[in-house]
Amino acid sequence: MKRFFAFFLLTFALVLGIASCNPSTSGGGGGDIAVASKGFTEQDILSELLAQQIEATTNLKVQRLRFTSALVTHQAITAGKIDAYVEYTGTAFTVILKQKAINDPKEVYQRLKEAYAQQFNLEVMESLGFENTFAMIIRGEDANRYNIKTLSEAAQYTPQWRGGFGYEFIEREDGFPGLSKSYGLRFAKSPRIMDLGLIYRAILQKQVDMINGNSTDGQISRLGLVVLKDDRQYFPPYQATPILRKETLQKYPEVRKAIAQLGGRISADEMRQLNYLVEGELRDVKEVVSEFRKAKGLASRQDVKT
Incomplete structure (x- = not known):
């Protein structure tokens, strides 16, 4: 349905x-x-x-x-x-x-x-x-606390986290479905489907712990966020x-x-x-x-x- x-x-x-x-x-x-x-x-x-x-x-x-x-x-x-x-x-x-x-x-x-x-x-x-590739983003404080730089390293922590992703990223073939299989990403709850205009606010307010963005987003460095390396080269x-x-x-x-x-x-x-x-x-x-x-x-x- x-x-x-x-x-x-x-x-x-x-x-x-x-x-x-x-x-x-x-x-x-x-x-x-x-x-x-x-x-x-x-x-x-x-x-x-x-x-x-x-x-x-x-x-x-x-x-x-x-x-x-x-x-x-x-x-x-x-x-x-x-x-x-x-x-x-x-x-x-x-x-x-x-x-x-x-x-x-x-x-x-x-x-x-x-x-x-x-x-x-x-x-x-x-x-x-x-x-401008997809970017999987976490808070800088989490990256430092757990010493995370790659998506492979993040996979062991995602069962404690909640993801927040745009509708298109959730649905498209080169988006979350394939990414989660490639890296074994499992979250505490089903990822929230979010408007892209609200997604950065959500991670700053700790409503979610990992989001999808774009590698050229201006907010990434400005907000102290970290892009996880796609170490398995999943994204085209x-x-x-x-x-x-x-x-x-x-x-x-x-x-x-x-x-x-x-x-x-x-x-x-x-x-x-x-x-x-x-x-x-x-x-x-x-x-x-x-x-x-x-x-x-x-x-x-x-x-x-x-």
């Missing part, structure tokens, strides 16, 4: 997510093309980076949209409701293509590029330069990579050149800092992205005009 209810909610979210978005080719949503975020801080930053890059180097106006998950966003781009977003290669490979996780980043990228072109008529661009590579509709690139070839300029331009440390500026210092996403583009020497609208 729980699985049926969860499936119903996910299906309902997919329908709402797609129905609420105007087709990008209509122009009715206020832009020539539409760029989307998957609904969390890093995605908001990356989608704004794509949008500003396109607007600064072309004469196109970009509509900015926000969704709730990888599945919803993928459905939107294949339905032609959006034109571009940033995906993580491991997510696309396991969640969208439903392939068994593999650890070779080059193989994942090549297979993803070929499959997305053939199955969805989508272009997988060059990685932005960083990987998660390189941040722009995905675009081939039809959009054919209609607006200048977009390919604009996005290609972002290839390899962001390190994991830089992404962590960008996330912190938005989440920790409550800076405006557009302002943070604009400053980052200037620091990187990326073209501005004024540069294009001259």
Whole structure:
């Protein structure tokens, strides 16, 4: 019954997510093309980076949209409701293509590029330069008390702990089900399914003892938390990579050149800092992205005009 209810909610979210978005080719949503975020801080930053890059180097106006998950966003781009977003290669490979996780980043990228072109008529661009993998996180005080650095070491203590994980991490093939089997993770109670926006507060308030996050989350170092090493290399590579509709690139070839300029331009440390500026210092996403583009020497609208 729980699985049926969860499936119903996910299906309902997919329908709402797609129905609420105007087709990008209509122009009715206020832009020539539409760029989307998957609904969390890093995605908001990356989608704004794509949008500003396109607007600064072309004469196109970009509509900015926000969704709730990888599945919803993928459905939107294949339905032609959006034109571009940033995906993580491991997510696309396991969640969208439903392939068994593999650890070779080059193989994942090549297979993803070929499959997305053939199955969805989508272009997988060059990685932005960083990987954002799942991070299993505990409090720094617990890491010090028990001298824990790896997931294998943590497994002997999880029977005394409670986990708190996001819905998608609980359900997806490369998430908790496989991880718990790989490391033998057993908790005192069933893991709590939590909103990602509340998960860091929950571990600080000791409502849970282990959470899932992302390796580039700005809160990790700021809150004195520790990422446990995936010593069995369970998680596949998660390189941040722009995905675009081939039809959009054919209609607006200048977009390919604009996005290609972002290839390899962001390190994991830089992404962590960008996330912190938005989440920790409550800076405006557009302002943070604009400053980052200037620091990187990326073209501005004024540069294009001259």
